[in-house]
Amino acid sequence: MAGIVVVFDFDKTIIDVDSDNWVVDGLGATEEFERLLPTMPWNTVMDTMMGVLHARGKTLDDVAGVLRAAPIDPHVVAAIKACYALGCDLRILSDANRFFIETILDHHGLRGYFSEINTNPSRVDGADGRLRIAPYHDFHAGPHGCGLGICPPNMCKGQVLDRIRASAGADKRFIYLGDGRGDYCPSLRLSQDDFMMPRKGFPVWELICENPALLKAEVHPWSDGEEMEETLLRLVGRVLVEESKLLPLDCKLESMPGVAVQDGLPMPLRIKN
Template sequence: MAGIVVVFDFDKTIIDVDSDNWVIDELGFYRFVQSTSPYHALELSHGQDDGRASFSGKNIDDIVGCELRIVSDANMFFIETILKHLGLRDYFSEINTNPGFVDEEGRLRIFPYHDFTQSSHGCSRCPPNMCKGLIIERIQASIAKEGNKKIIYLGDGVGDYCPSLRLTEADYLMPRKNFPVWDLICRNPMLIKAEIHEWTDGEELERVLLQIIGAISSMEDKSAAQLFSSTDCKLQTISIGAHDAFPKALSVPQ
């Protein structure tokens, strides 16, 4: 399964909520300061986690053989905090999201992934701070150097539509049914080159994802077996042909 890269959105995909709202509502953060930009400054207090964030894929051990990445318009602090709490952080090789840090005053500072105050990323489909399509293109370029790898992309929101359009015929798309990305895809599904497999909740996400991974693995095993069989046959042919082509041994006079 080393030839499979699974790319997850985070909010309403890995967790079944919007992390910004969930953190404020459920973890006891008591002060929300709206900054002048689309990003936020939070002053933290100690709260209790009631565990109501739900990881969509229940048996992530079943997909640990794949490379797992995140592309999200949430933020690094929330994503890493939630993943560590769920015991999942080490499964992901890469997290692409809006950076954030806690400053000396205890405020969480969140900045845009793409600094739109300096320049535009040039994509009219996406919000000014992040084009997930460009991130997917970078991932595609990086894995192309490593051989023939397939991408499975999972998402739910409007921002997941642009990367969906960048997937190839060899890839797989898992949009969350009846969510914004699903509605956009349904307007003209012919624009999507990847094979589409929808899901509605965590249980179905798990089942569909494991089915796709299993199907890809089976195809890879079959291809490897056919290649081995073909190579073995060629080696036998070469061996037989070479034997027949050898000159007969000359008898040496005694």
């Protein structure tokens, strides 16, 4: 297996929408969601909304049906499969929830490509079939302790990434893909041998641009599924070549399934201060 761990955010990274909003809007509960949102943390709102939808007669199958219609770019699917074929260890780190993520991955035949899904736990109440969504970190028992100030109370992705790194081994190189504010904390914890792939024009990109010198990792932005696929596979190809040190770059890349050779490798991002 290659010494590469690829960590994907889920909402607006693997899929092109926010799965929470997608379900709420798709089942006609947007107004209630917007009323509740200022009154409690997002994670708690989603658990509450599952109760609201259940009280309105919406079943778990109704929720799953909406999730299966969530848009996913074919280039993203191709990138996941190609990285897996090249021996990468693929993981998900998301502030969505396990039922939403697994339902969508199963629908697209992608669940088996990921060795781990780190997200808010969910369960179905046996008595009435109502979906319950819990926080990844039980903030009612105490804060998670991240001092950055922008991580939501239910999940510090930076702390989760530290745990992933410890479990993967010190020799692994990481590629992290994300879009939201919560993806900024883990980006600061990547090393100089790692790569950060923020989605251009989204909150994590804006935070990185405020002070790019804070990141040790190379930054390689992307805007859509096609650019994500191209950039991710070229970075994977680069790491594999650096690991092998046996063949010239173009020869090595041409021998790898799913990795296209274009005008050389993407250069690290240089952001004007």
